[in-house]
Ligand SMILES: NC(=O)C1=CN([C@@H]2O[C@H](COP(=O)(O)OP(=O)(O)OC[C@H]3O[C@@H](n4cnc5c(N)ncnc54)[C@H](O)[C@@H]3O)[C@@H](O)[C@H]2O)C=CC1
């Protein structure tokens with residue numbers, strides 16, 4: 139799929155992985171709506187991107203994906219300005235075992251909310267153009283991170299939601315592919331602050347450091363390259379693409395109930 143003329147929405151676009159996703163989408167010809175709760179960083183990035191790619195290519199919308207009202211308005215504005223939505227990157231997320239309800243609210247409920255609201259614009263059965271949704275899960279969506287069980291739960295939920303939505307879309311004729319990218323550790327602000335966010339599991343910080351040493355850390359660009367692959371390869375639907383500094387692979391899932 140060529141990105142020329144396509145319209146993308148990136149949540150959590152202001153920093154880290156979302157910023158890299160935004161940049162690679164613009165580099166490949168898409169228009170991008172940047173959604174983020176961090177207005178300062180979002181506006182600053184959007185201004186810089188407008189200078190680099192043109193005013194007509196980017197839009198920043200202040201949006202907390204925990205809010206139905208704000209998310210609905212941001213997606214509506216995106217469609218009004220750019221004429222529709224072809225790509226949704228559900229990237230916004232936090233890691234904080236101290237505020238686990240907020241972690242669930244953003245990482246899982248926010249992904250579900252953004253997906254359902256975007257379907258109103260993307261679904262071919264609603265007059266949409268179809269397209270692709272890519273959810274930023276994590277390797278913690280495929281196996282446990284003992285120091286952050288709730289974060290692990292949210293990412294497992296994102297992987298399961300991704301696979302089920304992909305099947306539902308295919309069976310329903312929505313014309314929308316749904317995939318997940320599952321990175322290991324990535325050099326971002328979220329990663330830099332994890333040792334303060336483990337709450338009652340802070341005693342497992344050393345074990346987590348051991349996992350970081352085992353896996354190493356990715357750059358945000360390496361994750362953005364995976365996003366581009368999942369967006370442009372129209373054969374990919376219901377996939378979980380795992381990426382570490384050592385490897386990249388599509389997960390195979392065994393249906394235990396035959
Ligand atoms: N950094 C890492 O090691 C890994 C991160 N991930 C996932 O990647 C995604 C992005 O994380 P990073 O770039 O590392 O974090 P980050 O903290 O650098 O950037 C996250 C962005 O999301 C925004 N955001 C947070 N809550 C929001 C909300 N309620 N509504 C809208 N925007 C919101 C923040 O303002 C920020 O701009 C997250 O879903 C995270 O779980 C997955 C695997 C590894």
Ligand SMILES: CC/C=C\CC(=O)/C=C/C=C\C=C\C=C\[C@@H](O)[C@@H](O)C/C=C\CCC(=O)O
Pocket residue numbers: 233275276277278280281282283285286321322323324328329332346349353380
């Ligand atoms: C402390 C969290 C820091 C940053 C956020 C984040 O999401 C980082 C995740 C990084 C690594 C997670 C690794 C999990 C490893 C174990 O659960 C293994 O069981 C991995 C499971 C499947 C891997 C895929 C495979 O090779 O089969």
